[in-house]
Amino acid sequence: MQRFANPTRFMRMANAVLPWCAALTVVLIAAGLYLGLVRSPADYQQGETVRIMYVHVPSAWMALFIYASIAMASATALIWKHPLADLIARASAPVGAGFTLICLITGSLWGKPMWGTWWVWDARLTSVLILFFLYLGYIALNNAFDDPTRGARAAAVLALVGAVNLPIIKFSVDWWNTLHQPASLTRLDAPAIHSSMLWPLLAMAVGFTLFYVTVLIFRLRSEIVAAKIRNLRLVQIGG
Amino acid sequence: MSAPAGIPRPSPARARKRRRMYAVLAGLTMIAIAVALVLTAFEDSIVFFYSPTDVVEKGVAPERRVRIGGLVKENSISKADDGLTTTFIVTDLSNTLRVSYTGILPDMFREGQGVVAEGKLSRSGVFLAAEVLAKHDETYMPREVADALKKSGQWRDPEKGHAK
Amino acid sequence: MGGYGAFIWPSYLIAAAVLIGLLAQTLVTLWRRERTLAALRATIADSDAEKDAS
Numbered sequence: 001m002q003r004f005a006n007p008t009r010f011m012r013m014a015n016a017v018l019p020w021c022a023a024l025t026v027v028l029i030a031a032g033l034y035l036g037l038v039r040s041p042a043d044y045q046q047g048e049t050v051r052i053m054y055v056h057v058p059s060a061w062m063a064l065f066i067y068a069s070i071a072m073a074s075a076t077a078l079i080w081k082h083p084l085a086d087l088i089a090r091a092s093a094p095v096g097a098g099f100t101l102i103c104l105i106t107g108s109l110w111g112k113p114m115w116g117t118w119w120v121w122d123a124r125l126t127s128v129l130i131l132f133f134l135y136l137g138y139i140a141l142n143n144a145f146d147d148p149t150r151g152a153r154a155a156a157v158l159a160l161v162g163a164v165n166l167p168i169i170k171f172s173v174d175w176w177n178t179l180h181q182p183a184s185l186t187r188l189d190a191p192a193i194h195s196s197m198l199w200p201l202l203a204m205a206v207g208f209t210l211f212y213v214t215v216l217i218f219r220l221r222s223e224i225v226a227a228k229i230r231n232l233r234l235v236q237i238g239g
Numbered sequence: 240m241s242a243p244a245g246i247p248r249p250s251p252a253r254a255r256k257r258r259r260m261y262a263v264l265a266g267l268t269m270i271a272i273a274v275a276l277v278l279t280a281f282e283d284s285i286v287f288f289y290s291p292t293d294v295v296e297k298g299v300a301p302e303r304r305v306r307i308g309g310l311v312k313e314n315s316i317s318k319a320d321d322g323l324t325t326t327f328i329v330t331d332l333s334n335t336l337r338v339s340y341t342g343i344l345p346d347m348f349r350e351g352q353g354v355v356a357e358g359k360l361s362r363s364g365v366f367l368a369a370e371v372l373a374k375h376d377e378t379y380m381p382r383e384v385a386d387a388l389k390k391s392g393q394w395r396d397p398e399k400g401h402a403k
Numbered sequence: 404m405g406g407y408g409a410f411i412w413p414s415y416l417i418a419a420a421v422l423i424g425l426l427a428q429t430l431v432t433l434w435r436r437e438r439t440l441a442a443l444r445a446t447i448a449d450s451d452a453e454k455d456a457s
Binding site for chain 2: 075
Binding site: 042056101221225226 | 405406407412414417418425428429432433436438443444447
């Protein structure tokens with residue numbers, strides 16, 4: 001039971017912060033919706049469609065952030081065999097896939113009126129689509145083995161290999177000519193987003209992050225229960 | 240079976256962990272190098288469009304379907320008498336290319352804004368676009384702020400700013 | 404929405420659907436597994452009691 005001592009302590013802490021995370025998620029997303037749909041102005045070029053940004057951009061950030069978390073957890077799991085790391089990576093993947101899907105669909109809904117097309121195969125859009133398939137492949141590989149530790153190891157290797165896609169997504173708009181515009185927030189010379197549009201964006205981004213943490217804690221709890229079920233079944237068969 | 244006093248030996252478990260860490264790092268480095276090589280090799284296919292300068296310098300074969308992109312030059316848009324054909328000049332601030340397009344333009348198609356056109360270069364040097372997509376920049380602000388900036392002369396013109 | 408409502412509202416609705424769907428799937432799975440675990444523990448306790456009785 002040494003293996004489970006650490007996750008138990010971790011889950012005690014996680015369960016203590018869970019109600020706060022859940023409450024703040026609701027507050028921040030509500031604030032983001034109010035600021036984004038009611039209070040923020042239309043853009044001088046894009047008009048009202050700029051409001052799609054408040055779901056599209058935070059989803060894109062979450063898609064990258066969650067994949068980076070999975071890659072780091074996978075490295076930790078492969079090198080230090082930390083039992084929690086595998087669970088965190090495994091529990092994160094569906095949430096990351098969901099955010100990537102939101103990013104792709106809202107991007108398409110934004111691209112049609114503004115660019116004049118639902119989809120183009122430029123470097124940014126294509127690399128994000130690859131990210132989505134990496135998520136799906138990760139989830140599938142994780143469940144492809146009867147022995148969960150073997151599935152976790154195979155999926156961890158895939159997660160690390162796929163991590164090379166992250167810098168490609170981030171810098172695709174700078175390295176190659178793309179239809180997608182470069183980043184607005186990380187520009188060094190001048191703020192490219194007016195504050196009336198920045199606040200709803202940030203509220204949604206923090207709200208989405210807390211949503212991820214909330215769902216992650218529930219999913220970790222679920223994974224630990226599943227592990228207990230597996231152990232009991234083994235005991236049942238063995239005894 | 241004890242190690243000599245005073246000389247701490249790494250335990251086998253720690254040595255294994257270190258070996259695994261090096262394996263992960265080495266693997267990642269190899270993959271990164273491989274991907275970088277592939278991306279460099281296929282750079283021409285990854286680039287979504289050519290700039291007018293690319294067209295001039297690298298040369299684009301006429302009658303081959305390609306995409307070109309840049310900014311729509313100010314005061315260069317003109318409508319033909321049929322009301323559907325539009326001609327405009329695409330510039331990357333060092334070279335220009337005349338484009339002709341028949342069809343409905345996207346909402347964001349404006350002078351001074353980015354544009355990507357797919358089509359063929361005619362032998363006369365005019366780019367005959369079959370499809371025109373608008374490309375916008377990464378600046379977002381309310382109309383009043385944009386107007387105020389323009390009035391006070393602090394406007395950063397996209398044609399002088401960070402255009403590619 | 405300046406004539407763009409047909410693009411803006413679906414964006415928000417799809418985002419809401421995906422996030423709520425994720426949360427619901429997570430909670431339902433958790434609840435099912437907790438019930439399975441409780442049932443499993445009960446049967447094991449029963450069989451142990453039977454063994455003790457015999």
